[in-house]
Amino acid sequence: MAMYNDKVMDLFMNPQNVGEIENADGVGTYGSPVCGDMMKMSLKIENNVIVDAKFKTFGCGSAIASSSMATEMIIGKTIDEALNITNKDVLKELGGLPGPKIHCSVLSEQAIKAAIYDYAQKHGLEFEGLKDYDPNASEDDHLHEHDEEDGE
Amino acid sequence: MQKVYLDYSATTPVKKEVLDEMIPYFTEKFGNPSSLYEIGADSKEAITKARGQVAGLIGAGEKEIIFTSCGSESDNWALIGTAEAKKDKGNHIITTAIEHHAVLHTCKYLEKHGFEVTYLGVDEDGRINLSELEAAITDKTILISIMFINNEMGAIQPIKEAAAIAKKHGIWFHTDAVQALGNVEIDVKELGVDMMSMSAHKIYGPKGIGAMYLRKGVVLPGFIHGGAQEFKKRAGTESVPNIVGFGKAAELAKENLSEHIARLSELRDYFIKEVTTKIPDVDVNGGMKYRHPGNVNLTFNFIEGESLLILLDMKGICISTGSACSSASLVPSHVLSALGVPVEKIHGSLRFSIGDFTTKEDLDYTVENLIEIVAKLRTISSVSSEKGW
Numbered sequence: 001m002a003m004y005n006d007k008v009m010d011l012f013m014n015p016q017n018v019g020e021i022e023n024a025d026g027v028g029t030y031g032s033p034v035c036g037d038m039m040k041m042s043l044k045i046e047n048n049v050i051v052d053a054k055f056k057t058f059g060c061g062s063a064i065a066s067s068s069m070a071t072e073m074i075i076g077k078t079i080d081e082a083l084n085i086t087n088k089d090v091l092k093e094l095g096g097l098p099g100p101k102i103h104c105s106v107l108s109e110q111a112i113k114a115a116i117y118d119y120a121q122k123h124g125l126e127f128e129g130l131k132d133y134d135p136n137a138s139e140d141d142h143l144h145e146h147d148e149e150d151g152e
Numbered sequence: 153m154q155k156v157y158l159d160y161s162a163t164t165p166v167k168k169e170v171l172d173e174m175i176p177y178f179t180e181k182f183g184n185p186s187s188l189y190e191i192g193a194d195s196k197e198a199i200t201k202a203r204g205q206v207a208g209l210i211g212a213g214e215k216e217i218i219f220t221s222c223g224s225e226s227d228n229w230a231l232i233g234t235a236e237a238k239k240d241k242g243n244h245i246i247t248t249a250i251e252h253h254a255v256l257h258t259c260k261y262l263e264k265h266g267f268e269v270t271y272l273g274v275d276e277d278g279r280i281n282l283s284e285l286e287a288a289i290t291d292k293t294i295l296i297s298i299m300f301i302n303n304e305m306g307a308i309q310p311i312k313e314a315a316a317i318a319k320k321h322g323i324w325f326h327t328d329a330v331q332a333l334g335n336v337e338i339d340v341k342e343l344g345v346d347m348m349s350m351s352a353h354k355i356y357g358p359k360g361i362g363a364m365y366l367r368k369g370v371v372l373p374g375f376i377h378g379g380a381q382e383f384k385k386r387a388g389t390e391s392v393p394n395i396v397g398f399g400k401a402a403e404l405a406k407e408n409l410s411e412h413i414a415r416l417s418e419l420r421d422y423f424i425k426e427v428t429t430k431i432p433d434v435d436v437n438g439g440m441k442y443r444h445p446g447n448v449n450l451t452f453n454f455i456e457g458e459s460l461l462i463l464l465d466m467k468g469i470c471i472s473t474g475s476a477c478s479s480a481s482l483v484p485s486h487v488l489s490a491l492g493v494p495v496e497k498i499h500g501s502l503r504f505s506i507g508d509f510t511t512k513e514d515l516d517y518t519v520e521n522l523i524e525i526v527a528k529l530r531t532i533s534s535v536s537s538e539k540g541w
């Protein structure tokens with residue numbers, strides 16, 4: 001499909017870190033099937049470092065590729081480093097997404113935050129990067145471009 | 153790689169017999185039909201022949217067929233022309249919520265210009281309710297426009313009954329028959345319609361040529377102004393090769409109609425049975441009783457349609473989605489919404505449309521790949537039948 005670059009296609013065809021971590025230290029979901037994409041991220045955290053991350057995603061090719069990329073980007077990072085990752089960083093690593101698909105990168109950024117938020121809640125921790133985090137914000141609050149449909 | 157085309161509702165390939173007839177009209181028989189010398193007259197004659205072929209497919213008189221540039225133009229013309237012709241009588245139009253955008257967006261345009269439009273809903277089979285239609289009529293109603301067959305889920309509407317209601321109330325009746333042409337029996341006299349939109353590229357003819365059936369006696373103001381072509385009803389030098397192609401395609405469609413319908417329906421039912429028995433959690437959208445013979449619209453629960461579409465494309469299988477993240481769009485299909493399909497299920501819906509070159513082997517290959525791809529995407533998905541949506 002010409003709409004995605006090779007990197008995105010490769011990650012979509014062969015996503016890394018698919019699954020759910022048993023007894024995860026932090027679990028977060030973002031999006032909903034109604035919006036067309038939902039990512040669930042689970043983390044294993046040791047000494048403030050993300051030692052493992054897995055995802056499950058309902059969504060289009062770029063949502064799956066973004067999820068896979070996000071897990072790769074955070075494994076080995078400290079929590080503070082992971083919280084600094086923005087959707088722009090994910091986009092950059094992916095080599096870009098078509099305009100209407102940019103919200104897929106937001107999905108992965110928000111899923112990382114949701115999983116770390118869960119970890120912080122469970123352990124009574126506070127992180128600088130979660131200061132403005134609103135666990136109840138919906139996808140529409142972040143970014144969703146609605147185009148008109150066309151076709152035959 | 154094997155190539156399987158299952159998107160005949162989007163467009164069809166031009167049949168060889170059709171192309172062969174068209175070719176000479178690009179080169180040696182290039183004359184303008186309005187010119188008086190021989191090659192001009194040849195072109196004119198070719199148009200007359202094609203008009204007869206299209207008329208023959210739908211039981212119309214020859215002078216009741218006006219060639220246009222496409223199905224969308226015919227739809228625009230029917231609606232805007234009627235609005236203009238009948239504006240002294242009223243400003244109300246009745247249509248359905250599941251029309252093609254060529255109708256829906258034209259209605260939106262007319263709404264901006266003072267017209268009021270009622271959009272009839274449909275039942276779970278995708279069909280309108282006739283008493284609702286009749287109840288929607290007011291003394292300001294000037295047009296009822298109801299599509300013959302829906303392009304996404306294939307529902308066939310009760311056109312004859314709807315047209316009879318229109319007639320009883322003295323209201324013009326238009327139908328968008330772009331998907332119906334060549335896929336169901338159409339006899340405009342028996343149906344009692346006043347206007348009908350058609351397009352060649354859905355019946356193995358070329359793209360960029362359409363037609364309007366305009367019942368004798370229906371005086372619709374012109375839409376494209378200029379020369380005296382098409383009985384002074386549609387200006388513009390005729391696209392002779394395309395018109396010739398449309399004519400031939402219509403002739404073939406007529407010859408093959410019953411065989412075409414029987415063959416497609418059988419393949420369609422086979423495909424639905426295969427998919428729904430071999431893959432769990434698949435819904436069929438729309439009813440089976442009144443359905444386009446080649447239309448299959450399925451929801452693969454717990455996965456998203458575009459990811460499925462792309463992985464099928466990698467296997468050489470061409471289909472389309474009615475889903476959110478589809479092609480250039482993020483808006484879920486208005487047609488499946490009108491059917492009452494929940495949004496999350498619309499995201500996982502795909503349309504497979506079967507046509508004359510589809511074989512059973514194509515369908516088996518598609519089912520095989522579907523089994524694998526659906527399973528793969530379901531292992532990635534964050535929703536599942538166990539956990540629910």
Ligand SMILES: Cc1ncc(COP(=O)(O)O)c(C=O)c1O
Binds near residue numbers: 351353
């Ligand atoms: C139901 C319906 N109406 C109208 C059209 C528009 O026809 P065209 O592509 O010739 O403009 C299409 C398909 O393209 C269609 O499926």
